[in-house]
Amino acid sequence: MSNHVTIADVANHLGVSKSTVSHALSGKRRISTEVRRQVMEAVEELGYRPNFAARVMNTRRTGLVGVLVENLNNPHTTALLEELGREFSRHSIQMVLGTADRLENGRTLLGKFSNGMVDGILNTLPELDENEAQKLAGGVPLITYRRHRDAPLIIDFAAGTRTALSYLNELGHRNIAIIPSDSRARHGQADPCFAAYREQLDLSDIPVRVFQAPEGTIQAGYAIADALFNSDATAVLAGNDAVAAGLIQWAISRGIRLPERMSIIGHDDSPLAAMTFPPLTSLRLPIGPIAAHTVQVLMHAIDPAEAMPEALVLIPELIIRNSTSPVSSATN
Numbered sequence: 001m002s003n004h005v006t007i008a009d010v011a012n013h014l015g016v017s018k019s020t021v022s023h024a025l026s027g028k029r030r031i032s033t034e035v036r037r038q039v040m041e042a043v044e045e046l047g048y049r050p051n052f053a054a055r056v057m058n059t060r061r062t063g064l065v066g067v068l069v070e071n072l073n074n075p076h077t078t079a080l081l082e083e084l085g086r087e088f089s090r091h092s093i094q095m096v097l098g099t100a101d102r103l104e105n106g107r108t109l110l111g112k113f114s115n116g117m118v119d120g121i122l123n124t125l126p127e128l129d130e131n132e133a134q135k136l137a138g139g140v141p142l143i144t145y146r147r148h149r150d151a152p153l154i155i156d157f158a159a160g161t162r163t164a165l166s167y168l169n170e171l172g173h174r175n176i177a178i179i180p181s182d183s184r185a186r187h188g189q190a191d192p193c194f195a196a197y198r199e200q201l202d203l204s205d206i207p208v209r210v211f212q213a214p215e216g217t218i219q220a221g222y223a224i225a226d227a228l229f230n231s232d233a234t235a236v237l238a239g240n241d242a243v244a245a246g247l248i249q250w251a252i253s254r255g256i257r258l259p260e261r262m263s264i265i266g267h268d269d270s271p272l273a274a275m276t277f278p279p280l281t282s283l284r285l286p287i288g289p290i291a292a293h294t295v296q297v298l299m300h301a302i303d304p305a306e307a308m309p310e311a312l313v314l315i316p317e318l319i320i321r322n323s324t325s326p327v328s329s330a331t332n
Contacts, residue, residue: 068106114139120298121140146294153294176237182243229261265281266283266323
């Protein structure tokens with residue numbers, strides 16, 4: 001196919017008007033999901049590439065959004081970014097990714113995004129205050145991940161934790177340990193998973209067993225494993241899948257059988273969960289709905305003509321794999 005495919009070529013291919021194709025690509029007007037999908041498929045098939053400079057001049061839009069993330073070490077973050085990319089592409093928008101492992105770096109990146117290079121900004125940095133972020137954005141529409149008051153996105157982590165504890169209780173586990181989320185602790189945020197864990201164990205008059213990982217990585221899980229496996233715990237709830245994978249790696253390196261010695265449950269159900277041996281039981285976050293809701297909130301901030309989504313409440317789902325088993329088979 002020629003490199004000079006035009007909007008007219010795409011329109012003729014689909015049997016629609018040029019304005020329909022243009023609106024589907026620009027996202028400026030309401031176009032049905034099905035028509036937008038057909039346009040995007042035709043664009044890919046025909047190899048159409050928009051003239052970026054002309055688009056900016058005609059629409060005063062760059063077709064870009066800035067996304068601030070802390071780092072790419074967390075499998076949940078990479079999975080979220082993949083889904084966000086899919087959702088933004090439905091609006092013919094591409095992401096400009098900025099990583100900031102320190103607060104000052106985040107402020108610097110926001111300053112760069114505020115110079116008109118992007119149409120909107122999604123901030124996922126938990127330590128960056130929303131009011132400060134809005135000021136640094138310099139008038140560029142900005143939303144902070146899961147902190148939008150007009151269309152709240154609530155993930156009931158406590159309910160997910162109670163589901164995991166109930167499952168372990170059904171398997172006969174009573175000595176259940178927890179490795180709280182390091183990211184919430186580092187940013188001074190309450191951990192709803194730990195709160196639910198403590199509440200459930202207090203009700204059963206069972207002592208809590210808390211192990212702290214310095215960060216949410218495989219290496220951190222590996223480092224803390226010795227203390228965990230030398231305790232009387234027969235099961236553990238890890239703050240994320242990476243930490244859980246580190247526990248599994250440590251056990252394998254020492255010939256410890258899993259899940260016979262220890263039942264392990266991760267959090268996020270990232271792609272890593274299916275790659276461990278044994279495959280990891282994990283609490284799955286519904287990344288697709290989270291990404292769709294987040295993108296729609298930002299699209300509304302960029303263009304108020306775009307519909308604002310309703311409030312969304314989601315509960316993590318327990319995905320059972322082979323890293324958990326009845327306590328009766330656990331041996332030291």
